[in-house]
Amino acid sequence: MQPNTFDLFADHEPGQRHRAEQIGEQSWVLRGFAQPLVDQLLPALDAILAAAPLRHMVTPGGFSMSVGTSSCGALGWITDRHGYRYSSVDPLSDLPWPAMPAVFSELAQSAAAQAGFAEFNADSCLINCYVPGAKMSLHQDKDENAYSAPIVSLSLGLPAMFLFGGFSRSDKSQRIALLHGDMVVWGGVDRLRYHGVLPIKQGRHPRLGEQRINLTFRVAG
Numbered sequence: 001m002q003p004n005t006f007d008l009f010a011d012h013e014p015g016q017r018h019r020a021e022q023i024g025e026q027s028w029v030l031r032g033f034a035q036p037l038v039d040q041l042l043p044a045l046d047a048i049l050a051a052a053p054l055r056h057m058v059t060p061g062g063f064s065m066s067v068g069t070s071s072c073g074a075l076g077w078i079t080d081r082h083g084y085r086y087s088s089v090d091p092l093s094d095l096p097w098p099a100m101p102a103v104f105s106e107l108a109q110s111a112a113a114q115a116g117f118a119e120f121n122a123d124s125c126l127i128n129c130y131v132p133g134a135k136m137s138l139h140q141d142k143d144e145n146a147y148s149a150p151i152v153s154l155s156l157g158l159p160a161m162f163l164f165g166g167f168s169r170s171d172k173s174q175r176i177a178l179l180h181g182d183m184v185v186w187g188g189v190d191r192l193r194y195h196g197v198l199p200i201k202q203g204r205h206p207r208l209g210e211q212r213i214n215l216t217f218r219v220a221g
Helices: 035-051 102-114
Strands: 003-007 016-022 027-031 068-073 076-080 083-087 125-128 136-138 152-155 160-164 176-180 185-186 196-197 213-216
Touching: 016 068, 016 176, 035 068, 035 125, 035 152, 068 076, 076 125, 083 196, 102 152, 102 185, 102 213, 136 213, 160 185
Parallel strands: none
Antiparallel strands: 003 016, 016 027, 027 185, 068 125, 076 083, 125 213, 136 196, 152 185, 152 213, 160 176, 160 196
């Protein structure tokens, strides 16, 4: 579909104008939505990664992921030779994942509400770190216990080309450029759409250097 674009005002920053682009029946790109909170988000992210460092997990097929991953919240997404799933503990430390910072959960709630999903309370935040050349193949988010809550995604750092497809891997995908501070929310009838990220192009972001950080908020439990 052709994106439907309009202006909206973010609740977390009165008077700050943002542009929303509709990419599906219940799917939206919120341009620059997180920009007012970046100075709070980045220190919180650093603290999480100090406690639960990024790692390259192995897929059930035995392949090492090109993205580095970590998590915060009550549940963290993991993969190994035994499959994809959520765990209440970090397998590297056998300790609970770091708590989700309030600035994370409040931002995710605000973005979900702007996209028409009220009362979103994420219990999991997956942190993916992409360096130039790293990518994410088309996939569905279907390891959660239920699909009634949307997916809320935040992009930080280097630009990415986001693929937003249909309900079959072979369906044609939209290509959507995502920049630092952009957020994507999809749920409802769009909840199980395939999505992915093309290889990140070489570059250097003034705040995050040669990397793109993606935070994906979900209700997993």
